[in-house]
Amino acid sequence: MEWFTDADYWLGRLLFQRGLAALYLVAFLSVADQFRGLIGEDGLLPVPRFLASVRFRRAPSIFRLHYSDRFFAAVVWTGAALSAAMAAGAGDLVPLWASMLMWALLWALYLSIVNVGQTWFAFMWESLLLEAGFLAIFLGNGDTAPPVLVLWLLRWLLFRLEFGAGLIKLRGDPCWRDLTCLRYHHETQPMPGPLSWFFHHLPGPVHRAEAAANHVAQLALPFALLAPQPVASAAAGFVILTQLWLITSGNFAWLNWLTIVLAVPVIGGPATAGALGLPEPPHFGAAPAWYEGMVLAVTATVAVLSYWPIRNLLSRHQVMNASFTPLHLVNTYGAFGSVGRVRDELVIEGTDEPEVTDATVWKEYGFKGKPGDVRRLPRQVAPYHLRLDWLMWFAALSPAYAGPWLPALLLALLDGNPAVLRLLRHNPFPHAPPTFVRARLYRYRFTTWHQLRSTGAWWDRTLLGDYVPAVTKAPMERETGIS
Structure with a gap:
């Protein structure tokens, strides 16, 4: 032929x-x-x-x-x-x-x-x-x-x-x-x-x-x-x-x-x-x-x-x-049938203090690709694919996207799971896992030219509230069925 x-x-x-x-x-x-x-x-x-x-x-x-x-x-x-x-x-x-x-x-x-x-x-x-x-x-x-x-x-x-x-x-x-x-x-x-x-x-x-x-x-x-x-x-x-x-x-x-x-x-x-x-x-x-x-x-x-x-x-x-x-x-196939007008981000924090009070010092976990530290320039990641970072973006849109994996993530941080910690850029508890973790929801906005020149920050963020309140290991194990 x-x-x-x-x-x-x-x-x-x-x-x-x-x-x-x-x-x-x-x-x-x-x-x-x-x-x-x-x-x-x-x-x-x-x-x-x-x-x-x-x-x-x-x-x-x-x-x-x-x-x-x-x-x-x-x-x-x-x-x-x-x-x-x-x-x-x-x-x-x-x-x-x-x-x-x-x-x-x-x-x-x-x-x-x-x-x-x-x-x-x-x-x-x-x-x-x-x-x-x-x-x-x-x-x-x-x-x-x-x-x-x-x-x-x-x-x-x-x-x-x-x-x-x-x-x-x-x-x-x-x-x-x-x-x-x-x-x-x-x-x-x-x-x-x-x-x-x-x-x-x-x-x-x-x-x-x-x-x-x-x-x-x-x-x-x-x-x-x-x-x-x-x-x-x-x-x-x-x-x-x-x-x-x-x-x-x-x-x-x-x-x-x-x-x-x-x-x-x-x-x-x-x-x-x-x-x-x-x-x-x-x-x-x-x-x-x-x-x-x-x-x-x-x-x-x-x-x-x-x-x-x-x-x-x-x-x-x-x-x-x-x-x-x-x-x-x-x-x-298809993409972006809807476009968000605002950007919300989940920020996960932990503390090694035995009790949570108004004076508790919380430390933030850093992700490899998604926005976190407002002074950190967004990174070029593609064509590499950071799957956890992408799912964190979806979770910020709606808790329905977090499904079974977000509680499992929080429990893994409380356990100091090394395989999960390798998915992150920064672990603020390198020697022992935290006693409490929480997830907070922030509204992120790109800074203006003036803000960038004066502060060096690429993002400006405002706290919206708790996404997951402070939890410790035992309740998380009961919730997830994982131990």
Whole structure:
């Protein structure tokens, strides 16, 4: 089948595969660094407890066969090593079937982690990485030219990602329709970056232009991605530029980088190659018949599974992020259907005094990414993902988001749990755990230019009240059932 492949997209495929493998590596490394405190045997939401209460069909995972922290670490580091090898080009040094098995193993390992990760792994970029990783299995390697059908499946994924995010905004918060959302977003987003303060203080017309450009990028350009070349390539280039803007203004784990990686294989075709001065494609062999059959089967499967995200896109009750199968194959995406006007933050404090009085001295725990110390410049974290910091932002929005993990976190601090303490930047009780802990709710605002110059503070904060009043170990054990 001569139509089956298109050699003009060879460079886009190569960059996509190397970039995707690099993001797999970031994802595995972030898991390796955090899993013991989050879902390990002594973590906040232990995997064995989760597996005992959830059936296999809801959460397929190799950890159904066996779980221990040591085995989990072995799986994670296997994924990290394989990701590094694929990023270095190992997939092009082996036969096609072997390359496909390597991509499939990466996908299966990360799927196994996500499916036992519970709320810590319920972010849209986890499903996005898995869906892109699944399609990468069938994109081929240096033995054959890129298959056209898989290239179109990647465009369909990028279309759903961008158009879904655009629709949820248009249907959601009215500030998107009157172009005022960006007046608030840079300050109230989950994890501001080092430039977010400056973005927040841009003039009002620039914020309106940001919102308008977002509508163009997410509501109009997705259709241009499906147009003939070179229109599709130009649309992909604009998507890349908008994602770079988002990268500089905030921290969204690997979401923006993966969106860029997905846009890269859209760029191609003779006209685009000539305009950009791209090198000529190398010589490729014919695609094996078994490979063609697998690509056709996968394309048909994605077409069938696309019914649910299409129905969701057309619904007035659009869901923002959802996976319709436990394999995270064809998902629906979206972000910031509503934008907060104010920023509230949870601040956790402890004391080693035997009783709590009005004179008690409380010491604050420091988190790695989320705002705390008002004089600390927000850090650049992405593409790394600080899961606890993100959930703290959600918990400040509503106690419903804190669920079972916030009491477990407070008890872990009272116990001096080393795995959990490693998730934090600063432990004010390095020698012995505190006798009491509490969580307080503060209203955070970016300072003005004058305040920054005079005080050196990036944030101004006002106490709203207690979120969790002072508690000690025994009551927390009774509440959580953990000892």
